[in-house]
Amino acid sequence: MVANQNLTEFISKHKEMVEKELEQRMNDLNCPAIIKQAMAYSLQAGGKRIRPLLIFATLDAFQLPTEYGLEAACAVEMIHTYSLIHDDLPSMDDDDLRRGKPTNHKVFGEAIAILAGDGLLTHSFQTIAGINHLSSEQKLAIIYELAHAAGPEGMVGGQVADIEGENKKLELKDLEYIHIHKTGKLLSFCVKAGTIIANCDQKVSEQFEQFAYHLGLAFQIKDDVLDVVGDVEKIGKRTGSDIEKNKSTYPSLLSLDGAIEKLNDHLQKAKEHLANIPLNTVILEQLTDLIGIREN
Amino acid sequence: MVANQNLTEFISKHKEMVEKELEQRMNDLNCPAIIKQAMAYSLQAGGKRIRPLLIFATLDAFQLPTEYGLEAACAVEMIHTYSLIHDDLPSMDDDDLRRGKPTNHKVFGEAIAILAGDGLLTHSFQTIAGINHLSSEQKLAIIYELAHAAGPEGMVGGQVADIEGENKKLELKDLEYIHIHKTGKLLSFCVKAGTIIANCDQKVSEQFEQFAYHLGLAFQIKDDVLDVVGDVEKIGKRTGSDIEKNKSTYPSLLSLDGAIEKLNDHLQKAKEHLANIPLNTVILEQLTDLIGIREN
Numbered sequence: 001m002v003a004n005q006n007l008t009e010f011i012s013k014h015k016e017m018v019e020k021e022l023e024q025r026m027n028d029l030n031c032p033a034i035i036k037q038a039m040a041y042s043l044q045a046g047g048k049r050i051r052p053l054l055i056f057a058t059l060d061a062f063q064l065p066t067e068y069g070l071e072a073a074c075a076v077e078m079i080h081t082y083s084l085i086h087d088d089l090p091s092m093d094d095d096d097l098r099r100g101k102p103t104n105h106k107v108f109g110e111a112i113a114i115l116a117g118d119g120l121l122t123h124s125f126q127t128i129a130g131i132n133h134l135s136s137e138q139k140l141a142i143i144y145e146l147a148h149a150a151g152p153e154g155m156v157g158g159q160v161a162d163i164e165g166e167n168k169k170l171e172l173k174d175l176e177y178i179h180i181h182k183t184g185k186l187l188s189f190c191v192k193a194g195t196i197i198a199n200c201d202q203k204v205s206e207q208f209e210q211f212a213y214h215l216g217l218a219f220q221i222k223d224d225v226l227d228v229v230g231d232v233e234k235i236g237k238r239t240g241s242d243i244e245k246n247k248s249t250y251p252s253l254l255s256l257d258g259a260i261e262k263l264n265d266h267l268q269k270a271k272e273h274l275a276n277i278p279l280n281t282v283i284l285e286q287l288t289d290l291i292g293i294r295e296n
Numbered sequence: 297m298v299a300n301q302n303l304t305e306f307i308s309k310h311k312e313m314v315e316k317e318l319e320q321r322m323n324d325l326n327c328p329a330i331i332k333q334a335m336a337y338s339l340q341a342g343g344k345r346i347r348p349l350l351i352f353a354t355l356d357a358f359q360l361p362t363e364y365g366l367e368a369a370c371a372v373e374m375i376h377t378y379s380l381i382h383d384d385l386p387s388m389d390d391d392d393l394r395r396g397k398p399t400n401h402k403v404f405g406e407a408i409a410i411l412a413g414d415g416l417l418t419h420s421f422q423t424i425a426g427i428n429h430l431s432s433e434q435k436l437a438i439i440y441e442l443a444h445a446a447g448p449e450g451m452v453g454g455q456v457a458d459i460e461g462e463n464k465k466l467e468l469k470d471l472e473y474i475h476i477h478k479t480g481k482l483l484s485f486c487v488k489a490g491t492i493i494a495n496c497d498q499k500v501s502e503q504f505e506q507f508a509y510h511l512g513l514a515f516q517i518k519d520d521v522l523d524v525v526g527d528v529e530k531i532g533k534r535t536g537s538d539i540e541k542n543k544s545t546y547p548s549l550l551s552l553d554g555a556i557e558k559l560n561d562h563l564q565k566a567k568e569h570l571a572n573i574p575l576n577t578v579i580l581e582q583l584t585d586l587i588g589i590r591e592n
Contacts, residue, residue, distance in 0.1 A: 034456060086411075111387045129439045143421055147418050152331055152419055153327050
């Protein structure tokens with residue numbers, strides 16, 4: 001990753017923070033060892049931790065201690081990780097590798113992988129309900145937003161639309177539906193969680209929401225682009241899999257140049273909304289740039 | 297089912313209430329049609345609705361309108377239904393029939409079945425977070441208890457222990473661990489949710505908890521007994537499947553007579569705790585009797 005010094009430090013500090021907390025939370029569970037291992041295996045498999053970082057970066061704009069977002073960060077990473085475990089299953093994407101490591105079901109078998117996903121999903125809500133330092137209203141708002149972003153009207157709906165769209169030539173609006181739901185809603189949740197924790201007013205929250213919307217689309221278009229031009233070593237999984245699976249993507253619908261143009265357009269719009277926010281959003285701005293230039 | 301007149305009316309009224317509400321909630325979802333159909337298919341597949349009924353019966357003891365428990369009843373039925381969908385999958389129990397109907401993955405395919413389960417699980421938390429008529433503290437307490445009862449330290453942990461125990465001769469304490477977690481915790485949640493909604497004091501809540509603990513074990517022992525002596529027509533699935541799968545059960549560890557004795561012992565203890573509660577618990581008492589004599 002190419003990032004400036006401040007952002008590099010911000011990322012490394014907060015990645016460590018959330019990874020340590022996730023490890024601790026798994027260790028503390030009183031449950032059969034194998035399920036604990038299976039959940040921890042995928043949680044610890046690395047990744048960019050972009051969702052936790054978005055929560056922390058949003059809190060940073062309010063000059064709030066980023067620790068205030070630690071439980072929400074763990075919760076969203078549990079949900080993201082469960083979705084990867086289930087997506088990789090033989091009856092879904094049937095992937096053997098994830099971030100360069102064998103997928104959960106390859107190590108623990110399908111039954112335990114399904115249950116590890118179920119366990120992470122369920123535990124994410126307990127994690128938020130158990131927060132000490134927020135008001136009940138804040139915790140409930142976060143739970144509602146998280147369930148909505150991850151459920152049938154959010155990520156699960158997007159995944160279903162993605163499956164339904166396989167081997168079909170989609171229109172751009174269908175592709176956007178998939179991405180907004182499959183990836184965008186959970187990314188937007190992270191920014192929203194930050195504004196809930198900060199008790200942000202409605203008008204500023206709307207700018208954050210618009211920012212997150214464009215960032216989410218940019219993130220997914222970049223993913224599609226990397227599947228065409230990315231370096232397999234850096235991505236940690238096969239490239240070209242979208243083409244192999246005959247999946248509609250931004251490059252396949254708009255050409256590679258058209259997709260890159262759309263990517264830059266969304267990055268630009270995201271930064272315009274940030275500029276409308278009367279706070280120091282420098283870390284969010286740098287994260288936005290990083291999403292545009294990331295190589296994995 | 298054999299039940300006296302009052303209980304029969306109570307059951308039929310409240311089953312209809314929760315089934316109608318579940319149908320409405322699925323209809324209201326803004327998501328791809330196929331996932332809505334898949335979730336609704338399994339929600340509408342019938343069943344005893346024992347979990348919702350336990351919530352309603354607990355509220356009845358406090359002479360509270362049973363409608364107060366409607367969202368919690370929907371949420372717990374969503375969680376119970378998700379667990380059945382995932383348990384039936386080829387990599388788990390590989391069941392083709394559930395309540396006499398083809399299982400979810402037989403109708404919708406494995407990928408959609410996994411996602412229907414994920415969707416129901418996630419949406420259950422949104423359902424509780426969205427309740428209008430309870431305090432934020434009550435809603436959070438219900439969410440915490442539900443996630444704990446359903447997650448790695450509850451139902452998911454019990455399911456994992458069940459899988460790990462296949463083809464092994466278990467000790468009674470291992471079998472109890474499985475049942476307390478796989479079935480008992482979610483049944484106990486229902487009674488707990490009722491006491492949270494009723495703002496019940498600690499001392500009485502403890503009696504309700506002990507009641508629910510024994511009821512949960514009785515329920516599962518009865519399930520094991522029915523797998524040996526039950527009528528396939530009434531149960532709606534094959535009997536003898538535990539023996540086929542070489543699963544440890546109460547009858548296999550204690551003999552059929554021993555299992556029935558243990559069942560009666562737990563029913564007796566459940567009713568003793570009910571008797572310690574200074575409320576009119578007649579419906580809970582009748583439900584307890586019904587669990588002992590049920591034929592499916």
